[in-house]
Amino acid sequence: MSTANDLVKDIRGLVTLPHVYIQIGRLVEDPKSSSADIAKAASQDPSFTLRLLRVANSALYRFPSAVETVAKAVAIIGTSQIRNLALSMSVASSFEGLPNELVSMDNFWRHSLLCALTARHLARLIGRCDPDALFTAGLLHDIGELIIFNRLPEQAKESLLMVLDSDEQIQVHQAEQKVLGFDHGDVGGELAREWHLPPLLEECIACHHDIARSRHHRRETALIHLANAIAIMAELNSLDPLDVPPFDPAAWELTGLTPDCIEPAVREAQAAINEVERLFTGRQ
Amino acid sequence: MRPPLPPALQGFEHVRRTWNDSQEFYSARILPGEYYVTRSDEAISTTLGSCIAACIRDRVSGIGGMNHFMLPASTGAESDSWKAAGLGIGTRYGNFAMEHLINGILRNGGLRQNLEVKIFGGGRILANMTDVGMRNIRFVREYLKMENLRLVAEDVGDTYPRMAIYFPASGKARVKRLRSLHNNVISIQEKRYVESIIEKPVAGDIELF
Numbered sequence: 125m126s127t128a129n130d131l132v133k134d135i136r137g138l139v140t141l142p143h144v145y146i147q148i149g150r151l152v153e154d155p156k157s158s159s160a161d162i163a164k165a166a167s168q169d170p171s172f173t174l175r176l177l178r179v180a181n182s183a184l185y186r187f188p189s190a191v192e193t194v195a196k197a198v199a200i201i202g203t204s205q206i207r208n209l210a211l212s213m214s215v216a217s218s219f220e221g222l223p224n225e226l227v228s229m230d231n232f233w234r235h236s237l238l239c240a241l242t243a244r245h246l247a248r249l250i251g252r253c254d255p256d257a258l259f260t261a262g263l264l265h266d267i268g269e270l271i272i273f274n275r276l277p278e279q280a281k282e283s284l285l286m287v288l289d290s291d292e293q294i295q296v297h298q299a300e301q302k303v304l305g306f307d308h309g310d311v312g313g314e315l316a317r318e319w320h321l322p323p324l325l326e327e328c329i330a331c332h333h334d335i336a337r338s339r340h341h342r343r344e345t346a347l348i349h350l351a352n353a354i355a356i357m358a359e360l361n362s363l364d365p366l367d368v369p370p371f372d373p374a375a376w377e378l379t380g381l382t383p384d385c386i387e388p389a390v391r392e393a394q395a396a397i398n399e400v401e402r403l404f405t406g407r408q
Numbered sequence: 409m410r411p412p413l414p415p416a417l418q419g420f421e422h423v424r425r426t427w428n429d430s431q432e433f434y435s436a437r438i439l440p441g442e443y444y445v446t447r448s449d450e451a452i453s454t455t456l457g458s459c460i461a462a463c464i465r466d467r468v469s470g471i472g473g474m475n476h477f478m479l480p481a482s483t484g485a486e487s488d489s490w491k492a493a494g495l496g497i498g499t500r501y502g503n504f505a506m507e508h509l510i511n512g513i514l515r516n517g518g519l520r521q522n523l524e525v526k527i528f529g530g531g532r533i534l535a536n537m538t539d540v541g542m543r544n545i546r547f548v549r550e551y552l553k554m555e556n557l558r559l560v561a562e563d564v565g566d567t568y569p570r571m572a573i574y575f576p577a578s579g580k581a582r583v584k585r586l587r588s589l590h591n592n593v594i595s596i597q598e599k600r601y602v603e604s605i606i607e608k609p610v611a612g613d614i615e616l617f
Contacts, residue, residue, distance in 0.1 A: 228535075231588035284593045288455045289437060291571060292584065293430060360568060360585040367584055 128268070128310040131275050132318050138221045139271075141319045142214030144169045148207045159203050163195040166206065175213050176206075179403050183396065205256040211321075212240070212260045215267070216405045224273035226280055232270065233405050234397065236263050238355035239348070241393040241400060246347050246354075250379055253344050261328035261344065262351050263404070264321075268312030268329070272300065279303050295369050297333040309333050335372055346378035354386055358393040414448035417516055425450070435573065438476050440601035443505065445473030445512040446576055453573040455586070456529030457594040458541035459601075460502075460548050460564070463526040463574040463581055464509055464557070466518035472576025473513055477505035478544050480602045501605055502547045506555075525557050526581050528572040530564040533591045541565065569594045 126134075147165045151157040167173050173194055180191040180201060191197050198206050216233050223229075240262035247253040273280045283299035290299075297307035313330025324341045328348040331338040338345035349372055356368040363386065365371070376382060410427055413434060423444050425436045428451070435451040436444045440459055444452050452474040454461050465472025479498035514520060527548050530541035545564045552559050561581065563570070569586040586594075 226592050227589055228592070230535075231591065235587065235589070281593060281596075284590060288571070288586075288590060288593065290426070291428060291435060291437070291453050291573065292586075293428060296589070356587050359587055362585055366582075 126276070126304075128306045128314045131271050131311055132314040134275055135222060135271055136318075139218050142210060142218055144172045145207065145210040145214060148210050152203055152207050159198050160195065162203050162206060163193075163198045166198065166210070167194045172210065172213065175403065176209070179209065179213065182403055183399055184403070202256075205254075208256050208260040212263050213404060215264065219267075219270050222270055222274045224270065224280075225277060226273045226284065227269070230405070232266070234401060235355055235359060236266060237400050237404060238358045238393045238397055239263070239265055239351045241396050242354045242358070242389050243348055243351040245389050245392050246351060246379070246381060246385065249385060250343075250347070250381060253347060257322070257324055258328075258344060258347060258351075261325050261348050262355075264312065264316075264325060265329055265332050265348050265352060266308060266312070267315060268308035268310065271311050271315065272304070272308055276304065295333070307333065335375055335378070343378050346372075346375035347381075349375045350379065350381065351389075354389050355393060357386065358390045358397070361394070363387055363390065414446070414450055417445055417447065417512075419512070420444050420446070433575075438474060440476050440478070440598055441505075441605065443473060443475035443509045443512065445471070445509070445516055447471045447516055449575075449577045451573050451575050453571065455590075455594055455597075456570045456572060457531055457533045457591070457598050458529070458544060459598055460527060460529045460544045461572050461574075462506060462509060462548060463528070463572070463576070464513060464523055465576040465579055466513060466522040467524045467579060468519070468522045469517060470577040470579075471513055471516055471518040472574075472579075473509050474572070474574050474576075475505045475509040477502060478540065478598065478602065479547055480606050481538075481540065499547055502544070502551065506548070506551055510555075523557055524560045524579065525552055526561040526574070526579075527552075527559065528563050528570055528581070528583055531566055531568050531570060533567060533569050533588075534595055 144166065148162055151162045151165055166176060176194060176197050177191060180197040187200060191200060201209060240259045243258040243262035244255045247255040247258040283296065283303045286299040287294055287296055297309060300307040309330050309332060313326055316326035316329050324344055327338050327341045328345050331345045332348045332352055335345050335349050353368045353371055357363060360367055413425060423436045423438060425434050428435050433451050435453045438444050438452060438454045454474065454476045459476055459478040461474050461476045463474045479502050530545035532539050532541045563583045569590050571584040571586055572581060574581045
């Protein structure tokens with residue numbers, strides 16, 4: 125029987141951390157480097173440059189004037205956020221080498237982006253979390269699912285059937301635990317460790333279904349937990365809590381948010397999704 | 409406290425029933441091509457992609473049930489006059505599904521003049537697919553009109569798969585939209601069902617009441 129760790133080892137070479145993310149990361153951590161160095165590294169990859177400028181000029185950032193150069197984009201977005209952005213912008217293409225027959229990539233990334241948008245919106249509301257980091261966490265929160273679907277398709281299908289057979293009383297991650305002994309949070313968390321992603325991302329990915337397990341980034345993890353269910357509401361165009369996985373009451377407490385925030389968050393994500401989908405999944 | 413499992417009506421003993429813990433009811437779960445009729449206070453549930461579930465009950469006695477079907481795509485073998493009338497050979501499967509359910513209700517004491525109907529499903533859950541969901545919706549609406557059956561509620565079409573839970577005793581139905589994560593598993597199930605009915609053509613008689 126495999127473990128979450130085995131699966132992540134299995135996909136080495138099939139999915140790799142985006143090169144531009146590694147380079148920018150190295151520079152961000154190097155005290156001797158300047159934002160000019162970072163801009164230069166970002167400029168090495170023409171398709172990244174193009175998409176970075178499109179993002180910088182999109183409604184996502186709402187800058188008052190046009191952002192025409194990478195240097196200006198880096199200056200405005202900030203050197204530490206540019207690293208998250210590099211990861212967010214490349215992760216969809218990184219996972220193209222890991223196809224599966226259970227969920228279309230379009231549908232998978234649509235949910236991830238709705239969660240990312242919602243997480244960013246909620247982070248801005250509460251004011252004590254980094255909205256850009258939460259955007260990336262939202263985008264990556266289900267990444268373990270793509271690995272499970274690709275490596276263990278039969279068991280993954282069995283888990284999804286179990287969810288439907290239970291009239292959704294059993295959630296996907298619970299079915300995975302029953303069938304596999306671990307869930308997509310565990311696998312995503314392992315991948316985050318393998319990739320040396322920041323601990324905040326690792327914890328949000330690993331614990332978004334079980335926020336009691338989070339230790340150091342409890343508020344952020346709780347926020348991703350809420351954003352996940354709100355993203356499903358946005359997808360289903362429903363405000364009925366019975367249509368989506370239950371909200372853990374502890375998540376409201378940890379974030380200081382109340383259910384009043386749900387409807388505006390759903391509307392905001394729905395309004396932004398089409399543009400963001402073009403920006404982040406590389407579709408024109 | 410969980411009450412004892414109510415007895416299943418004759419012919420429906422094979423349908424799996426489970427206890428719903430959070431909402432405290434028994435639910436009989438039907439798959440594509442199946443149907444279930446009950447006189448007890450229990451639910452019937454199913455998961456729908458482009459298939460249709462018709463929920464029918466005698467609104468006086470509360471005897472009722474649910475089916476789950478779809479029309480297979482036209483094979484091209486049917487006559488032109490059928491095609492012109494929009495009645496491909498596939499509609500036979502729809503007729504069978506509807507008549508089986510209605511006859512099951514009448515056989516167990518339901519009265520035709522008391523029947524009321526709810527219909528769910530017919531979603532377009534896969535992109536780039538001919539809209540078989542719409543074809544199923546059109547069929548069932550036409551069927552109800554021809555049979556003069558009263559449609560009291562529907563939730564059909566759109567792009568979502570659905571979970572339908574129906575309580576024949578009260579006539580209440582709950583339809584839950586399902587996220588796209590479930591699209592492929594549901595359409596694999598439906599595809600397998602369509603292949604099985606194409607391999608095994610329907611034959612023989614329907615008892616009419």
